[in-house]
Amino acid sequence: MKIGEKHYRTIWLKEDNPLIVRIIDQRYLPYDFVIEDLQTVDELVVAIKDMHVRGAGLIGAAAGFGMYLAAINAPKKGFEKFIQDSGNQIIATRPTAVNLIWAVKRQLKLINKVSSCQNKIEVALKTAQKIADEDAEYCKNIGKHGVKIIEDLSVKKNGNTVNILTHCNAGSLAFVDYGSATAPIYEAFERGITLHVWVDETRPRNQGARLTAWELNEYQVPHTVISDNTGGHLMQHGLVDMVIVGTDRTTYTGDVANKIGTYLKALAAKDNNIPFYVALPSTTFDWEMKDGLKEISIEERGEREVKYIEGFIDGKIKEVLLTPKESRCVNYAFDVTPARLVTGFITERGICEANEQSILAMFPEHKPRPFRLQPFN
Ligand code: MRU
Numbered sequence: 001m002k003i004g005e006k007h008y009r010t011i012w013l014k015e016d017n018p019l020i021v022r023i024i025d026q027r028y029l030p031y032d033f034v035i036e037d038l039q040t041v042d043e044l045v046v047a048i049k050d051m052h053v054r055g056a057g058l059i060g061a062a063a064g065f066g067m068y069l070a071a072i073n074a075p076k077k078g079f080e081k082f083i084q085d086s087g088n089q090i091i092a093t094r095p096t097a098v099n100l101i102w103a104v105k106r107q108l109k110l111i112n113k114v115s116s117c118q119n120k121i122e123v124a125l126k127t128a129q130k131i132a133d134e135d136a137e138y139c140k141n142i143g144k145h146g147v148k149i150i151e152d153l154s155v156k157k158n159g160n161t162v163n164i165l166t167h168c169n170a171g172s173l174a175f176v177d178y179g180s181a182t183a184p185i186y187e188a189f190e191r192g193i194t195l196h197v198w199v200d201e202t203r204p205r206n207q208g209a210r211l212t213a214w215e216l217n218e219y220q221v222p223h224t225v226i227s228d229n230t231g232g233h234l235m236q237h238g239l240v241d242m243v244i245v246g247t248d249r250t251t252y253t254g255d256v257a258n259k260i261g262t263y264l265k266a267l268a269a270k271d272n273n274i275p276f277y278v279a280l281p282s283t284t285f286d287w288e289m290k291d292g293l294k295e296i297s298i299e300e301r302g303e304r305e306v307k308y309i310e311g312f313i314d315g316k317i318k319e320v321l322l323t324p325k326e327s328r329c330v331n332y333a334f335d336v337t338p339a340r341l342v343t344g345f346i347t348e349r350g351i352c353e354a355n356e357q358s359i360l361a362m363f364p365e366h367k368p369r370p371f372r373l374q375p376f377n
Pocket of ligand 1: 056057167168169170174180207245247248260
């Protein structure tokens, strides 16, 4: 991703010490740019749980590097148990994004195939890097496919501004690079298409106001931050041409789990005949889940994130109380948008419809396995 004149990924190995994994600590954005060094599984687990890193693709990549940290820190005696326990610990950090469990399973499968500790470490490193490289490549391809939708809208509007609404942050910061929802936007902007992005602030953690807005500023893409309740009004007045969001887990039948509030945007888009696209790498499809509402586990986070709001004052990030101190708050982090409200999926292979047949035609190597096997006991 572009930060000033430099290109960064959101996770990488320290240049002069490959035993250290580096991340951009997103808790400080947009006020400060902080890089954090991680050396142990425990540190990585905290980084995912407390959202120093977040977003489906990035926590998948972080899980991949976490398994590498597990391998380099594992004792020779009890190596396998340490790796297995570390995998369980990483999976337990956040329940909704499927990339997390997918990356740990991929690592375990390959690490278990070789026998010496040294070989296991080498495999874990290679796999972590491969997961990260693939994530970046898939997002780049999502941009190449998704840009066609924006180009068509631009032609339809005789070159007038294409207005795109997005929710939360499914940008470069949510992946290793480029982002899913933002990749077509960046590609269109680079091709000179006139566009503007409506950025939902995305309470309670404000990933839109803080992260998406920061990213779009870095890329110099025209945008406006709006409060979460504004989208419907804009749609009714012809000020939104399309919606693009990301997803944390999508069933093979097309039900989409994404940041809380996505469902309401999809309903408003449907009511106003506005295309509602979900951009995702194939790693975010769950090939075992059929019914998103019944089966996807929705993370519930602490009430403090709702009760207090965080901002920047006197050179420091501070929290202020928002509600009466006594009021109870509840904090569901995601909701499920049923497939019937989704116009299409923008994937690394192309665009498909939000139904089982179309998704499986795009990814025929994935046979749905509706019975969820519990890999770790
Ligand atoms: O809770 P987060 O910030 O990890 O949630 C992830 C998200 O940012 C969104 O739901 C996003 O749109 C999908 S992640 C690519």
